[in-house]
Amino acid sequence: MTEAHLIRGFLESHGIDALVRGDFLTGGWGELPVDVCAVWITDDSRYEDADQLLRDFLSGSLARIHGGxxxxxxxxxxxxxxxxxxxxxxxxxxxxxx
Ligand SMILES: [Zn+2]
Structure with a gap:
């Protein structure tokens, strides 16, 4: 779940509230298409923003963190x-x- 928390922190640093699935089980939030974990954003209206941020993040920072x-x-x-x-x-x- 380390990546999930990393991503949650990343989204929150961009002003998007997010939760790591497993911490909370109440549903209804948009699930982001992240392979490595399940991160939920709490505001569906930010889904597009979060999705784009994550695509950039996963193709850059996270990849470098994982491999370099x-x-x-x-x-x-x-x-x-x-x-x-x-x-x-x-x-x-x-x-x-x-
Ligand atoms: Zn070549």
Whole structure:
């Protein structure tokens, strides 16, 4: 649940109240499409904001927190961030995750 709390803190730092599912069981809030956890925002009108923030967050900060690794494409030598499994430039496959 560490990621969930991290994400909740991230959303709250952007002015969006959020809860980690499991802390509260009362429903009715929008569930964000997060694979790693279940974070609920308490105000449905902020759902779009939260969704966009999280997409940016998950593709950036969280990925770096989790891995921080990059790999070099064996085909074109492009440096690829660790969360991607294929080269964005040539489509070549990267090393398998450990
Ligand atoms: Zn490549």
């Amino acid at each position: 690794k990059t790999w070099s494409c064996p085909h074109c030598n492009e440096t690829i961030e660790g969360q991607f499994t294929a080269c964005w430039r040539c489509g070549g496959q990267g090393p398998l995750p450990d």
